[in-house]
Amino acid sequence: MSNFGIRWPGDSFINRGLAASVLALLVAAGLFGIVGCGSSGNSSSSGNGGDEIVIAMLPKLVNIDYFDACQRGAERAAEDLGIRLIYDGPSEPSGSEQNKFIETWTRQGVDAICIAPNQPKTIKRFVEKAKERGIKVLTWDSDAADSGRDLMVNQVDDKLLGETLIDDIARQMNEEGEWAIAIASLEATNLNTWRRYAEERALSHYPKMKLVETVVTKEDESVAREQIELLLNKEPNLKGIIAFDSNSVPGAAEALKRTGRAGEVALTGNSTPGRMRPYIKEGVLESFYLWDPRALGNLTIRLAVKIVNGEEIAPAMPIEGHRDLVFSENDSTMVILSDPVRFTKENIDEYDFGI
Amino acid sequence: MFRRISKSIRQRLLFLTAGNLLLMGVILANLLSGDDSTTASALDRFGTVLMDAGPNVAPVILAGLGLTGIIFAGALDLSIGSMMVVAGTVFGILFSRGFDPAACFLGCFLTAFVLSNFNGLLIRWLEISPIIVTLAGLTFYRGLALIMADAFIPDFGGSIAVHDDAYHGPGQRYPGQILLIAILAALAWETWGKLPRVWLAHGCSPEACRLHGLKPGLILQSTFFAGGIFLGLAALVDVTNRQNLEPARMARGFELEVIGAIVLGGTNIFGGEGSFLGTILGAFFLYFVGQTLLYADVDLYYREAIQGALIVIVIGVDCALHRRQKLLDELK
Numbered sequence: 001m002s003n004f005g006i007r008w009p010g011d012s013f014i015n016r017g018l019a020a021s022v023l024a025l026l027v028a029a030g031l032f033g034i035v036g037c038g039s040s041g042n043s044s045s046s047g048n049g050g051d052e053i054v055i056a057m058l059p060k061l062v063n064i065d066y067f068d069a070c071q072r073g074a075e076r077a078a079e080d081l082g083i084r085l086i087y088d089g090p091s092e093p094s095g096s097e098q099n100k101f102i103e104t105w106t107r108q109g110v111d112a113i114c115i116a117p118n119q120p121k122t123i124k125r126f127v128e129k130a131k132e133r134g135i136k137v138l139t140w141d142s143d144a145a146d147s148g149r150d151l152m153v154n155q156v157d158d159k160l161l162g163e164t165l166i167d168d169i170a171r172q173m174n175e176e177g178e179w180a181i182a183i184a185s186l187e188a189t190n191l192n193t194w195r196r197y198a199e200e201r202a203l204s205h206y207p208k209m210k211l212v213e214t215v216v217t218k219e220d221e222s223v224a225r226e227q228i229e230l231l232l233n234k235e236p237n238l239k240g241i242i243a244f245d246s247n248s249v250p251g252a253a254e255a256l257k258r259t260g261r262a263g264e265v266a267l268t269g270n271s272t273p274g275r276m277r278p279y280i281k282e283g284v285l286e287s288f289y290l291w292d293p294r295a296l297g298n299l300t301i302r303l304a305v306k307i308v309n310g311e312e313i314a315p316a317m318p319i320e321g322h323r324d325l326v327f328s329e330n331d332s333t334m335v336i337l338s339d340p341v342r343f344t345k346e347n348i349d350e351y352d353f354g355i
Numbered sequence: 356m357f358r359r360i361s362k363s364i365r366q367r368l369l370f371l372t373a374g375n376l377l378l379m380g381v382i383l384a385n386l387l388s389g390d391d392s393t394t395a396s397a398l399d400r401f402g403t404v405l406m407d408a409g410p411n412v413a414p415v416i417l418a419g420l421g422l423t424g425i426i427f428a429g430a431l432d433l434s435i436g437s438m439m440v441v442a443g444t445v446f447g448i449l450f451s452r453g454f455d456p457a458a459c460f461l462g463c464f465l466t467a468f469v470l471s472n473f474n475g476l477l478i479r480w481l482e483i484s485p486i487i488v489t490l491a492g493l494t495f496y497r498g499l500a501l502i503m504a505d506a507f508i509p510d511f512g513g514s515i516a517v518h519d520d521a522y523h524g525p526g527q528r529y530p531g532q533i534l535l536i537a538i539l540a541a542l543a544w545e546t547w548g549k550l551p552r553v554w555l556a557h558g559c560s561p562e563a564c565r566l567h568g569l570k571p572g573l574i575l576q577s578t579f580f581a582g583g584i585f586l587g588l589a590a591l592v593d594v595t596n597r598q599n600l601e602p603a604r605m606a607r608g609f610e611l612e613v614i615g616a617i618v619l620g621g622t623n624i625f626g627g628e629g630s631f632l633g634t635i636l637g638a639f640f641l642y643f644v645g646q647t648l649l650y651a652d653v654d655l656y657y658r659e660a661i662q663g664a665l666i667v668i669v670i671g672v673d674c675a676l677h678r679r680q681k682l683l684d685e686l687k
Contacts, residue, residue: 063501063603065513091497091603186655214655219604222597226411233403234650236396247604254598258527275599278518355512 162197224251558626
């Protein structure tokens with residue numbers, strides 16, 4: 001006689017094992033079924049079946065300081081407005097992983113999805129599906145202009161930032177000499193748009209400056225340091241570096257410090273005050289730029305709610321806690337959060353962006 | 356040592372040695388041909404290239420030496436990058452709680468060592484394929500690191516800043532020395548030690564090992580034990596070379612880089628054949644390929660494609676030559 005009071009055919013050990021496995025699988029399948037039902041039940045309750053507005057927000061990746069700060073700003077806005085916020089995303093900057101989140105939220109029927117796309121070209125199909133279900137779609141942090149999104153909330157004017165960076169480094173280089181670029185990836189739309197504007201302005205305004213190299217730093221500060229050290233060895237006459245992302249700037253600063261080229265090679269870019277404070281206080285670089293990521297998350301949610309409520313988003317519209325809305329000169333569906341803040345040794349302690 | 360390794364591996368080692376020398380030659384030629392550099396300054400900069408190579412490639416080689424032993428025995432550990440992240444997070448937690456540098460270094464090393472051994476135990480106890488166990492570990496350990504950082508570091512915002520020089524000794528001041536000692540120890544062990552040969556035997560046939568009176572489970576466990584020591588050193592060198600520790604982002608793709616160096620070095624990914632020296636040469640080859648493309652001013656968009664293609668070409672040409680040699684041997 002076997003377990004459970006069942007007589008197993010043949011009563012052999014193998015058959016009992018096989019049957020037990022099948023039983024276990026059936027139990028597991030049943031449990032998954034129950035869990036599955038449970039989760040779909042949750043899905044409908046998190047959708048827009050009720051009166052509560054549900055906004056889903058998708059960062060490029062989770063668990064990094066910049067997007068954590070954006071999340072805090074978004075949560076603050078959700079609390080103020082009394083809406084439900086679902087903030088989630090991939091653990092690495094993957095476009096395909098992001099699309100799974102969009103698909104799930106579309107099935108759940110949330111009211112709006114706010115996306116910071118890693119691979120803008122791949123989201124179009126998913127945005128179309130969401131819009132077919134009546135879901136409003138916004139992009140933030142990085143755009144996917146051809147995706148059919150309703151609105152883009154940009155942290156800064158791309159052209160202004162790209163040109164500000166090249167103007168700053170040109171001034172530090174006395175508008176002549178060799179300069180180089182460090183960038184996290186060649187895919188991120190926002191970083192490469194700033195890069196393009198900086199390169200164009202260098203060609204048109206600074207004829208004595210020569211771009212000698214572009215290095216990709218793979219969103220890793222350690223890779224950035226190694227690549228910049230290599231660059232400094234390869235280009236002994238290098239006079240300036242623009243680093244376009246939060247890892248490349250501290251990586252480049254560390255490389256300048258270790259190679260003893262700080263002061264000799266100018267550096268600027270976009271990074272977070274928390275990471276750059278030691279370098280800027282030591283004089284490794286003169287300045288860097290950023291915006292308040294909490295304000296970016298906050299403004300994105302506030303605008304998403306307005307769109308869901310059917311309000312028209314127009315220039316000079318007052319938004320609580322933010323300046324009156326400013327739109328991009330080149331794109332009437334792109335809102336600009338603010339001008340970039342220039343951080344220096346003198347003012348870095350005056351700001352608290354939470355990162 | 357050379358007598359103990361197979362002819363095909365010997366050929367790969369010679370091939371990689373020649374390849375590394377060729378790549379270094381190309382870098383030197385590019386430095387010498389620069390418009391505005393003197394011979395003295397070009398040689399000086401070439402010296403920097405060589406001096407930087409060891410420290411930069413140290414984590415890959417150290418972790419590679421450990422993983423090579425595991426692969427010798429026919430197993431694999433895909434979670435080495437994620438285990439390094441946990442080790443880095445433990446380092447960060449201890450640092451943020453004011454522990455002195457020695458305690459942080461020890462915590463980092465022991466974490467990687469213990470986790471590697473834990474992987475070995477799981478594989479033995481569950482009798483599940485190492486690929487499946489460690490593939491699960493790939494995401495599990497990174498998640499564990501994030502949970503730990505969130506739980507034990509006040510106001511953890513995604514990264515842990517470590518700007519105190521006292522905490523950077525192994526990674527910034529002594530990476531070359533640590534690497535050199537580890538390489539010498541590994542090569543000596545490969546030459547005179549018995550255990551690496553037992554691992555290779557296990558990689559060829561665990562059943563034959565059992566029939567010979569050896570214990571396959573213990574053999575497999577010993578690879579993870581030795582691998583843990585090398586991984587602990589790799590974690591120590593890598594973590595203490597970083598100013599900011601980001602559990603979500605650090606060491607991404609590290610396991611692929613290491614496996615690439617091992618396979619390029621001639622070690623059979625299914626076990627039973629390989630050498631530590633091949634891994635070392637393979638890691639340097641991959642490093643110098645990247646350097647050479649940059650020094651040769653290859654366009655940014657072409658670099659990664661060429662890097663991938665070169666690896667296939669090297670292995671392809673070597674295999675083609677080897678196949679021809681094998682055919683000739685068989686004819687004899």
